[in-house]
Amino acid sequence: MILFDGVLAxxxxxxxxxxxxxxxxxxxxxxxxVMGLMLALSWARLDAPDLxxxxxxxxxxxxxxxxxxxxxxxxGHRRQDRDHPPARKAVRWLAGVASxxxxxxxxxxxxxxxxxxxAAGALALGRLTEAGVEQPVTAVLxxxxxxxxxxEMGVLLMALIGxxxxxxxxxxxxxxxxxxxxxxxxxxxxxxxxxxxxxxxAFLVWAGAYGPGGAFQGGAVLGGAGVVxxxxxxxxxxxxxxxxLRLLLVLGVKVFILAGLLMLPxxxxxxxxxxxxxYPIMIAIEFCLATSIAVSLLLLFTGTHGVRVPER
Amino acid sequence: xxxxDPFALAAAALLALGFYGFVVQRHPLRxxxxxxxxxxxxxxxxxxxxxxxxxxxxxxxxxxxxxxxVIAVSATAMGLALVRRDLRQGDGKDGGDRD
Numbered sequence: 001m002i003l004f005d006g007v008l009a010x011x012x013x014x015x016x017x018x019x020x021x022x023x024x025x026x027x028x029x030x031x032x033x034v035m036g037l038m039l040a041l042s043w044a045r046l047d048a049p050d051l052x053x054x055x056x057x058x059x060x061x062x063x064x065x066x067x068x069x070x071x072x073x074x075x076g077h078r079r080q081d082r083d084h085p086p087a088r089k090a091v092r093w094l095a096g097v098a099s100x101x102x103x104x105x106x107x108x109x110x111x112x113x114x115x116x117x118x119a120a121g122a123l124a125l126g127r128l129t130e131a132g133v134e135q136p137v138t139a140v141l142x143x144x145x146x147x148x149x150x151x152e153m154g155v156l157l158m159a160l161i162g163x164x165x166x167x168x169x170x171x172x173x174x175x176x177x178x179x180x181x182x183x184x185x186x187x188x189x190x191x192x193x194x195x196x197x198x199x200x201x202a203f204l205v206w207a208g209a210y211g212p213g214g215a216f217q218g219g220a221v222l223g224g225a226g227v228v229x230x231x232x233x234x235x236x237x238x239x240x241x242x243x244x245l246r247l248l249l250v251l252g253v254k255v256f257i258l259a260g261l262l263m264l265p266x267x268x269x270x271x272x273x274x275x276x277x278x279y280p281i282m283i284a285i286e287f288c289l290a291t292s293i294a295v296s297l298l299l300l301f302t303g304t305h306g307v308r309v310p311e312r
Numbered sequence: 313x314x315x316x317d318p319f320a321l322a323a324a325a326l327l328a329l330g331f332y333g334f335v336v337q338r339h340p341l342r343x344x345x346x347x348x349x350x351x352x353x354x355x356x357x358x359x360x361x362x363x364x365x366x367x368x369x370x371x372x373x374x375x376x377x378x379x380x381x382v383i384a385v386s387a388t389a390m391g392l393a394l395v396r397r398d399l400r401q402g403d404g405k406d407g408g409d410r411d
Contacts, residue, residue, distance in 0.1 A: 005319065006318045008318075009322035012325075012326070013321075013325040016330070017329055020342070020349060021333070025341060025342065029341075029345065032349070042322070045319075046359050046360065047363060047369040051355070054377075054378055054381050055381060058385050062385060067392065073396050074341075081338075084340070084342075087338065099331045099335075102327065102328050103329075106327050106357075107316065107320060107321055107325075110316075110324060110360060111316045119364075120372050121373070122365060122367065125368065136368075136371035137371045137374045137378065139371065140374070141378065152379045156382060156383075158386075159386030160386075163392075163393035166396075167397060297385075300389040303393065
């Protein structure tokens, strides 16, 4: 396996090199997506299957879609480097030397650092039975450090609002309208893959309680199903968000805060859950988070305030 | 002297390449790519740190990376929205959404 690991690590480094130096921007984006998938593979090798799923679904999949759709939206002459040439040769050399030095120092540090005996994770693993879920990462995200996750949902919402504000003065970005949409593959893609994607997404959220999976991975897959529908012209961006969509967007944050507040008189602390109810509360929060994440990611893709079914 | 873990070397290389790309490239999309390469290096470092804990991978760095991935995508999406707005201003036409 050492050979496999070595080849994988080498592949990641080469892809990262191509990604930052590729002559063509489009090539750079495609290489970035491939690198994300290779990273997912390497993280699966490094005992982190949850993160491998998240990287494949979010880091490579959805981020790749966002990058490609932005590239496509740029006017043709802005897609190249003419207006933004790379830095001068002297700067490039200086940056090269500095990054090599930085990389060597980091490699030496990573090699020399010793594990810490009292890692907080040992505490988390030791008290896993109190968390209500068997999967340690989900337990940390939704119970032991739920405050972080709540704020993270806030960041996602703020990023969405920011992106929508930045885009609003421009023409809203609707569904793809080019010739590709009447390909015979489109109906198959929309009718066969979307239900499967929804099923896989829901399963990943559910699986987060006892195995690799969770709200973020599942939510990303559900959002991906929405992206497929938009690309197949079964959904399109709408300038206004309906009340239902707004509710779905804030559902995760709201249910999270409510669950924390409602248990306050019972347990005496924000986000402390009574022992018997922990499991149902975890599952409820997880599904609400996944829904909000899916809708937020879909709207980040369409760049519009809402989505609707196109009139036929 | 043990042999270094290939993934530790890859993490260091990702950090260095991300930094290099961010300094050298001037196109905003390329800079966003470089920031994400750097971020992936940080995630890989945290995953390596998580493996050191005796008794299984440490769930706390894993949770931090999961949070980090979502935050990185949110921040990049926000950056992409700004790029779209910035690069289309001054063109005087709205021809961006089609080829």
